[in-house]
Amino acid sequence: MSTEPLPQSPWQAAAITGIEKRTPRVTSFWFEPSRPFVHRAGQHVDIRLTAPDGYQARRSYSIASAPEAKPGIELAIERLDDGEVSPFFHDVAAVGDEIELRGPLGGHFVWEESDGGPILLVGGGSGVVPLMAMARQRTSRGSAVPMTLLYSSRIWDEVIFRDELIDLDERRDGFELVLTLTREPARRPSDYSRRVDAAMVMQALARSPEAPTLAFVCGSNAFVSAAAQALIDAGVPAGLIRTERYGV
Numbered sequence: 001m002s003t004e005p006l007p008q009s010p011w012q013a014a015a016i017t018g019i020e021k022r023t024p025r026v027t028s029f030w031f032e033p034s035r036p037f038v039h040r041a042g043q044h045v046d047i048r049l050t051a052p053d054g055y056q057a058r059r060s061y062s063i064a065s066a067p068e069a070k071p072g073i074e075l076a077i078e079r080l081d082d083g084e085v086s087p088f089f090h091d092v093a094a095v096g097d098e099i100e101l102r103g104p105l106g107g108h109f110v111w112e113e114s115d116g117g118p119i120l121l122v123g124g125g126s127g128v129v130p131l132m133a134m135a136r137q138r139t140s141r142g143s144a145v146p147m148t149l150l151y152s153s154r155i156w157d158e159v160i161f162r163d164e165l166i167d168l169d170e171r172r173d174g175f176e177l178v179l180t181l182t183r184e185p186a187r188r189p190s191d192y193s194r195r196v197d198a199a200m201v202m203q204a205l206a207r208s209p210e211a212p213t214l215a216f217v218c219g220s221n222a223f224v225s226a227a228a229q230a231l232i233d234a235g236v237p238a239g240l241i242r243t244e245r246y247g248v
C-alpha cells in the first residue's frame with residue numbers, strides 16, 4: 001500500500017464494501033479503492049457517477065475514517081431529496097457496486113499531530129465528517145493533544161456519530177465534545193440549544209488549558225461564515241482558522 005498521495009489523483013474503481021445508516025438522513029458507505037491509498041485526516045475524495053447515456057456527475061465527500069482505519073475509507077453522505085448524487089447513494093447503491101473515485105484530495109484542511117494544540121474543531125451538520133477523521137486519528141494514535149469539538153446539529157437524532165463522540169468525550173483524555181442543537185433543547189448539562197455564537201465559542205475554548213493553535217470549521221457556506229465570525233469575535237486570530245465549505 002502506498003503511503004503517498006496518488007500522483008495526479010487519477011480516477012479509479014472502488015467497490016462499496018459496507019453501508020450503515022447513521023441518522024435518518026445520513027448513511028455511511030465504506031469503499032475499497034482498487035489502488036488503496038493512505039489519506040490525511042481532513043482530506044476528501046471526488047466521486048464520479050456515469051449514466052448509461054454517458055452523462056457524468058461529480059461530487060466531493062470528506063473521508064470520515066482515520067488514516068489508520070482498515071480496510072478502505074468511510075464516507076458519510078447526507079441525503080438531499082432534490083439532489084442528484086446523494087439520493088443515488090441512499091436509494092440505489094448497494095454493497096458490491098463499483099463507483100469511480102479519485103483522491104485523497106486537499107492539503108489545507110488537514111490535521112497532523114505535529115501541528116500541536118489545543119485544536120478547536122467546529123462543525124455544522126455533515127460538516128462534522130472531516131472533523132471525525134481528526135478525532136479518530138487523535139484516538140487511534142493515543143495523542144495527548146487537547147481537542148475540542150463544537151458540533152451544531154438541528155436535533156439530537158441528527159447528531160452523526162453521536163454514540164462514538166460521546167464515548168470519546170467520556171474518556172476524559174483531553175477530547176471535549178460540545179453539542180449545540182438548534183431546534184431542540186440540549187440533552188446534556190454542558191450542551192447548548194442555539195446557533196453557534198461568540199459566547200459559546202469562548203466557553204468551549206475555556207475547556208482547553210491554553211488558547212488554540214489551530215481551528216477547523218466545516219459545514220455549509222452559511223454555517224462556515226457565521227461560525228468563523230463567531231471564532232473571530234471570541235478572539236481566535238483569523239490566521240489560525242481553516243475552513244472547508246460544502247456549498248449551498
Ligand SMILES: Cc1cc2nc3c(=O)[nH]c(=O)nc-3n(C[C@H](O)[C@H](O)[C@H](O)COP(=O)(O)OP(=O)(O)OC[C@H]3O[C@@H](n4cnc5c(N)ncnc54)[C@H](O)[C@@H]3O)c2cc1C
Pocket residue numbers: 044059060061062063075076077078079080082083084085086087126129130244245246247248
Ligand atoms: C470538500 C467537500 C467535502 C464534502 N463532504 C461531504 C460529506 O462528507 N458529506 C456530505 O453529505 N456532503 C459533502 N459535501 C457536499 C457534496 O459534495 C454534495 O454537494 C452534496 O452531497 C449534494 O450533492 P447532490 O448531488 O445530492 O445535490 P446537488 O444536485 O448538487 O444539489 C445540491 C443542492 O443545490 C440545489 N441546486 C442544485 N442545482 C441548483 C441550481 N442550479 N440553482 C439553485 N439550486 C440548485 C439542489 O436543489 C440541492 O438542494 C462536500 C463538499 C465539498 C466541497
